[in-house]
Amino acid sequence: MKLLIIEDDVAAANLLKRGLEESGYAVDLAHDGEQGLKQARAGGHSLWVIDIMLPVRDGLSVLKALRDEGKGTPALILSALGKVDDRVEGLRAGGDDYMVKPYAFAELLARVEALLRRSRSSGGGPDTLLEFADLKIDLLSRTVTRAGQKIDLQPREFSLLECLMRHAGQVVTRTMLLEIVWEYFFDPQTNVVDVHISRLRQKIDKNFSPPLLHTVRGSGYVLRVEA
Amino acid sequence: MPGIWIMAALLLGVAGAAIGFWLARRRQRSLESLRSRLVAVTQSSRQTGDNIAHDLRTPLTRLHADVETTLRNEDSEAHRATLERVLTEIQGMQSIISALLTLGQAEAGGMPVKKMAVNLSLLLEEILELYGPSAEERQLRLQGRIALQIMVEADRQLLARIFSNLLDNALKYVPADGLVVLSATAKGGEVVVTVEDDGPGIPAEMRDRIFERFTRLDPSRTPSGGAGLGLSLVKAFAKLLQGDVRAEASRLGGAAFIVTLPAAAAGVPRPVP
Numbered sequence: 291m292k293l294l295i296i297e298d299d300v301a302a303a304n305l306l307k308r309g310l311e312e313s314g315y316a317v318d319l320a321h322d323g324e325q326g327l328k329q330a331r332a333g334g335h336s337l338w339v340i341d342i343m344l345p346v347r348d349g350l351s352v353l354k355a356l357r358d359e360g361k362g363t364p365a366l367i368l369s370a371l372g373k374v375d376d377r378v379e380g381l382r383a384g385g386d387d388y389m390v391k392p393y394a395f396a397e398l399l400a401r402v403e404a405l406l407r408r409s410r411s412s413g414g415g416p417d418t419l420l421e422f423a424d425l426k427i428d429l430l431s432r433t434v435t436r437a438g439q440k441i442d443l444q445p446r447e448f449s450l451l452e453c454l455m456r457h458a459g460q461v462v463t464r465t466m467l468l469e470i471v472w473e474y475f476f477d478p479q480t481n482v483v484d485v486h487i488s489r490l491r492q493k494i495d496k497n498f499s500p501p502l503l504h505t506v507r508g509s510g511y512v513l514r515v516e517a
Numbered sequence: 518m519p520g521i522w523i524m525a526a527l528l529l530g531v532a533g534a535a536i537g538f539w540l541a542r543r544r545q546r547s548l549e550s551l552r553s554r555l556v557a558v559t560q561s562s563r564q565t566g567d568n569i570a571h572d573l574r575t576p577l578t579r580l581h582a583d584v585e586t587t588l589r590n591e592d593s594e595a596h597r598a599t600l601e602r603v604l605t606e607i608q609g610m611q612s613i614i615s616a617l618l619t620l621g622q623a624e625a626g627g628m629p630v631k632k633m634a635v636n637l638s639l640l641l642e643e644i645l646e647l648y649g650p651s652a653e654e655r656q657l658r659l660q661g662r663i664a665l666q667i668m669v670e671a672d673r674q675l676l677a678r679i680f681s682n683l684l685d686n687a688l689k690y691v692p693a694d695g696l697v698v699l700s701a702t703a704k705g706g707e708v709v710v711t712v713e714d715d716g717p718g719i720p721a722e723m724r725d726r727i728f729e730r731f732t733r734l735d736p737s738r739t740p741s742g743g744a745g746l747g748l749s750l751v752k753a754f755a756k757l758l759q760g761d762v763r764a765e766a767s768r769l770g771g772a773a774f775i776v777t778l779p780a781a782a783a784g785v786p787r788p789v790p
């Protein structure tokens with residue numbers, strides 16, 4: 291799977307490329323808006339990572355142009371804090387997700403994977419039943435069972451679990467959970483999310499085996515069956 | 518404000534240099550010279566005084582000593598442990614820079630404020646719910662006394678940041694078994710939200726200064742400790758929303774932080790999106 295990174299900071303772009311390659315992706319680089327636009331038009335990418343502040347032509351106008359041409363490739367927008375720090379503008383220009391620099395690589399990787407997965411699984415009706423291992427959740431009746439046994443969750447715990455189930459097998463970061471479940475686009479410092487997760491873990495893992503909800507150090511959480 | 522920008526740029530450079538330097542196992546001099554440049558720049562910046570220099574120099578000094586010691590050691594386990602500490606320090610410095618940039622932007626009026634009708638009562642209940650489990654884990658009682666249907670014309674993210682900073686403080690500074698109360702009322706054209714506790718409180722002579730950058734009652738600094746920017750952000754955000762915040766003594770025995778905001782213009786309250 292090939293990604294395109296449009297980022298003028300050459301050192302940062304190379305680090306990003308190396309990190310993504312180590313995670314199994316092929317990566318093309320472009321260092322200004324015009325060049326990025328050309329490469330994106332040439333096609334073949336599953337995802338674009340676009341910095342807003344670019345020489346020659348800014349990232350938002352590049353993305354707008356691509357969207358106007360009907361190109362639907364998912365796009366992750368990067369913005370430097372204190373610059374055009376406006377996620378709404380970014381999303382309006384056709385971005386699918388938005389991150390403020392400086393970011394942790396683990397955060398970027400998690401978002402890239404979530405976007406790729408979202409674009410692969412789109413189409414088909416909305417799921418009302420999600421399943422992972424012996425865990426099942428019904429989004430209509432808002433019920434959860436594990437190994438056939440009913441589990442009572444608070445509404446917020448339910449939303450957390452839903453989010454983790456939609457990304458089963460992938461790391462979901464604290465920031466992503468705050469954005470998706472609480473719709474807060476800032477970092478509330480205290481380990482508020484971790485405490486909610488540990489409550490959820492008590493309920494879905496404590497009396498069952500194997501454990502499904504794991505902490506990924508320095509990164510976030512993932513639902514998986516560990517080998 | 519340019520002082521802050523220069524400093525932020527420098528600091529990012531230093532943080533990057535610290536890692537590069539560590540990996541390359543040389544260029545000890547460049548970190549040293551960046552460090553003295555940083556100290557020079559921050560010390561010459563009058564508006565924020567020595568505090569910033571101190572706050573940024575402390576982690577840099579720690580980084581410097583840590584990296585230097587580790588370089589003399591061949592053990593790769595020790596290298597790894599040092600890199601992890603370096604990363605933590607860098608994250609701490611990054612959050613200081615982010616907060617300073619945000620503050621600069623907010624105070625200069627350059628911050629986008631998306632005002633819309635917000636049901637403040639609901640938002641506060643949500644924040645209580647977000648912080649509830651953390652409070653319980655710290656053996657604090659967190660209570661809400663929130664009047665229904667308080668509407669404000671404001672930016673939801675800024676509001677949430679204001680109250681999450683205040684609750685974050687209460688959770689950090691109120692000792693176990695304490696009580697934290699979040700209350701909200703609307704009187705006339707004004708909405709008053711109070712976050713108060715039965716903790717150690719703020720001495721009367723500090724109640725204004727506490728909102729200045731880098732002011733902390735306990736000046737000792739640890740890698741995990743706060744920077745003293747939270748309340749400055751709260752003040753800047755409250756002002757952006759045409760409100761204000763002040764500190765008082767609480768009837769509960771500790772600190773009371775009182776946020777005032779203009780109530781939404783009278784009319785049919787619109788539902789929150």
Ligand SMILES: Nc1ncnc2c1ncn2[C@@H]1O[C@H](COP(=O)(O)OP(=O)(O)OP(=O)(O)O)[C@@H](O)[C@H]1O
Pocket residue numbers: 686687689690691714716717718719727732733734735742743744745746747748749771772
């Ligand atoms: N509820 C409280 N009770 C007692 N002291 C408090 C309370 N809230 C704040 N303080 C004091 O005010 C100081 C400044 O608070 P502020 O939120 O600005 O910074 P911080 O919490 O130290 O760091 P940061 O918020 O940047 O992580 C704190 O260090 C603490 O000494």
Ligand SMILES: [Mg+2]
Pocket residue numbers: 682685686743746747748
């Ligand atoms: Mg604080």
